[in-house]
Amino acid sequence: MNTDHIGIRSVKGAGYTLLLLLESLGYVTHIWKRRRAIFTQMHVIGTQSLAIACFFMLLVGMVFALQTGIEFARFGQTSLIGLVIVSAMVRELGPWMTAFVLIARVGSSMAAEIGTMKTAEEIDALEVMSINPVSFVVMPRVIGYAIMGPILTIFGTLVGVGGGMLVAYAQLGVRPDDFLRFAERGAEPLDIYWGLLKSLVFSLCAAAVACSNGMRTTGGAVGVGRASRNTVVIALTLTVFLNYLLTSFYRMVKRLVAGLV
Amino acid sequence: MxxxxxxxxxxxxxxxxxxxxxxxxxxxxxxxxxxxxxxxxxxxxxxxxxxxxxxxxxxxxxxxxxxxxxxxxxxxxxxxxxxxxxxxxxxxxxxxxFGVLFQSGALIAWLNLFDNVELPLLEHTKMSRKKRAEIVQQKLELVNLWQDREKFPAEISGGMKKRAGLARAIALDPExxxxxxxxxxxxPVIAHEIDKLIIRLxxxxxxxxxxxxxxxxxxxxxxxxxxxxxxxxxxxxxxxxxxxxxxxxxxxxxxxxxxxxxxxxxxxxxxxxxxxxxxxxxxxxxxxxxxxxxxxxxxxxxxxxxxxxxxxxx
CATH class of the missing domain: 3.40.50.300 (P-loop containing nucleotide triphosphate hydrolases)
Known part of the structure; x- marks a missing residue:
């Protein structure tokens, strides 16, 4: 039984997670050898999550357009709705909400899958076969997640903007060309890159948390459930926290750049 | 120090x-x-x-x-x-x-029996695909599972998992x-089969x-x-x-x-x-x-x- 204080356990867990992430990134040299596993993970994480991520983002875009549209309509500024929706989608909602969908759908099952492998002695079996579990199990998942997270974010953001545009036209009478006229200002290239970078960071973080919880699973089915639950809670919290940090940093950089210019 | x-x-x-x-x-x-x-x-x-x-x-x-x-x-x-x-x-x-047979067989869940037995060969040798396939066939025939090579661990019984685990454990002819x-x-029948395999090895x-x-x-x-x-x-x-x-x-x-x-x-x-x-x-x-x-x-x-x-x- 682990008798450490919860604070000590948390610090140990965070340290293990960070080291596991670094170790798995150290095995990128095995990418060619593990290509089959990586493609499988890309399929599970990306292709199989595409429909739910798009559906989710469509509704987010629609609700967001409705709520902001009501306020803009009061001031007769409905044409600005495109600017607001596109900037919010590209900078925040796209990376963020896609990360949420992936954590719920992929992160939890990833932790459960690795946790089951751990309790079924599969991880031990790999070790005694001199097959490094980080290279065999963790790295393909981290790489698959890191590739598919940003790709899903692109799809999600586009669908979200489409949903917003649909509602703006159908319920607020904003024509698509008006919607898009201001939209360009909402998403400069730097905003798009930054949004994708955020998505990459969230993906790496969620994959590392899921794999780390899976690899530390003890205690059979109860342990697997715990690993899955902890993954969702920790990854969501970290995503929100990292998002705040990255956004603050981005604004600071932008201000600095503007000052220099 | x-x-x-x-x-x-x-x-x-x-x-x-x-x-x-x-x-x-x-x-x-x-x-x-x-x-x-x-x-x-x-x-x-x-x-x-x-x-x-x-x-x-x-x-x-x-x-x-x-x-x-x-x-x-x-x-x-x-x-x-x-x-x-x-x-x-x-x-x-x-x-x-070493070759180790774990209590549950510890087969990798997403690989079929053939791939499970082939795994140590794939990881640790530079054998050709044909040579690997020959060895996998030999080991799976030894444990009487060659006909089930396409099955995944979730589709087979506990006894079959152990036999497949044994085939994997001896894939590299460990000492x-x-x-x-x-x-x-x-x-008892399957248990006796495993005993016979141990004696044979x-x-x-x-x-x-x-x-x-x-x-x-x-x-x-x-x-x-x-x-x-x-x-x-x-x-x-x-x-x-x-x-x-x-x-x-x-x-x-x-x-x-x-x-x-x-x-x-x-x-x-x-x-x-x-x-x-x-x-x-x-x-x-x-x-x-x-x-x-x-x-x-x-x-x-x-x-x-x-x-x-x-x-x-x-």
Whole structure:
């Protein structure tokens, strides 16, 4: 039984997670050898999550357009709705909400899958076969997640903007060309890159948390459930926290750049 | 650093060098002493069976042997090489001497049986695809699973998983094969099949094998020597006949399924408090004459019903 204080356990867990992430990134040299596993993970994480991520983002875009549209309509500024929706989608909602969908759908099952492998002695079996579990199990998942997270974010953001545009036209009478006229200002290239970078960071973080919880699973089915639950809670919290940090940093950089210019 | 453990000098490898040698190995887990100065050795080409009650450290000794755990003290030598001080890289190389059959088979869930058996070949050899396929076929035919090669672990029974696990364990023709309860949860017919395989691997392929089991029928039929594990120590090592006719209370109690002998309550209480049991055993590693060891056992005045840990607490 682990008798450490919860604070000590948390610090140990965070340290293990960070080291596991670094170790798995150290095995990128095995990418060619593990290509089959990586493609499988890309399929599970990306292709199989595409429909739910798009559906989710469509509704987010629609609700967001409705709520902001009501306020803009009061001031007769409905044409600005495109600017607001596109900037919010590209900078925040796209990376963020896609990360949420992936954590719920992929992160939890990833932790459960690795946790089951751990309790079924599969991880031990790999070790005694001199097959490094980080290279065999963790790295393909981290790489698959890191590739598919940003790709899903692109799809999600586009669908979200489409949903917003649909509602703006159908319920607020904003024509698509008006919607898009201001939209360009909402998403400069730097905003798009930054949004994708955020998505990459969230993906790496969620994959590392899921794999780390899976690899530390003890205690059979109860342990697997715990690993899955902890993954969702920790990854969501970290995503929100990292998002705040990255956004603050981005604004600071932008201000600095503007000052220099 | 003055307190650092110095790697032991490599032992000169001779024909008489024990393949596996435990010397004074202790391990404490969660405050409980699981291995207590464990001493035993296994000769090259021998099938050594470890018997003993659940929770007495049999599986832990196997985990220490393959470096999945490190002992708190003592020495473990494999073919003369000290493994307790090996670096992770050295351990990786050393582990290639081993094939391990885990209790559940431990097959990789997302690979079919063919891919599972092929995995060690794919990872550690530069064989052509054709050569790999030949070896996989040979191993799967040995365990009578070639026709099921396309199936995934979730689609097959427990016995088939164990047989497939065995095929994978011997894919690289290891020098030593370890079995963690190979017959548990199997029907008698399949269990007998596994026993026959173990005997065949010893006789035909001259593999050194260590088998942890509860099943006495199986132990008697496969073992060259049997060691009785009791709370972290080997209390007796001997041939099947010597174990069958043992004078030790604990051994008689175990091998008769509780119908004879008794487990010392005093021993049990002492163990729970983390002290050594009331008996001591001396095992001379590699000494062929030391088949049946002299064991000093304190008399048990009132044989009480055994108070053993249940195997599975609901």
């Amino acid at each position: 003055s307190g650092a453990i110095q790697p032991a000098e490599p032992q000169a490898l001779t024909l008489n060098t024990p393949m596996v040698e435990f010397a004074g190995v202790s391990k404490t887990l969660a405050g409980r002493k699981i291995l207590d100065k464990l001493e035993f050795s296994v000769k090259r080409g021998e099938t050594f069976v470890i018997i003993g009650y659940s929770g007495t450290g049999k599986s832990v000794s196997l985990r220490n042997l393959v470096g999945l755990m490190r002992p708190d003290e003592g020495s473990i030598r494999v073919a003369g090489e000290e493994i307790t001080t090996m670096t992770p890289r050295e351990l990786e190389v050393m582990r290639r001497k 030593i094969v370890l079995y963690d309860e190979p017959c548990s949860g199997l029907d 010893r006789d035909d392929m001259k593999m050194t094998q260590i088998v942890v089991t509860h099943d006495m029928e199986s132990a008697y039929s496969i073992a060259d020597r049997i060691g009785m594990f009791y709370h972290g120590r080997m209390i007796q090592i001997g041939t099947a006949d010597e174990i069958r006719n043992s004078n030790l209370e604990e051994v008689r109690h175990f091998v008769s399924g509780g119908r004879e002998g008794a487990v010392s309550v005093r021993s049990q209480a002492a163990i729970e408090k983390g002290r050594s049991p009331t008996f001591s055993a001396r095992v001379e590693a590699g000494n062929e004459q030391a088949e049946s060891e002299a064991v000093v056992l304190e008399p048990v005045s009132e044989p009480a019903p055994p108070k053993l840990e249940p195997e599975n607490t609901p």
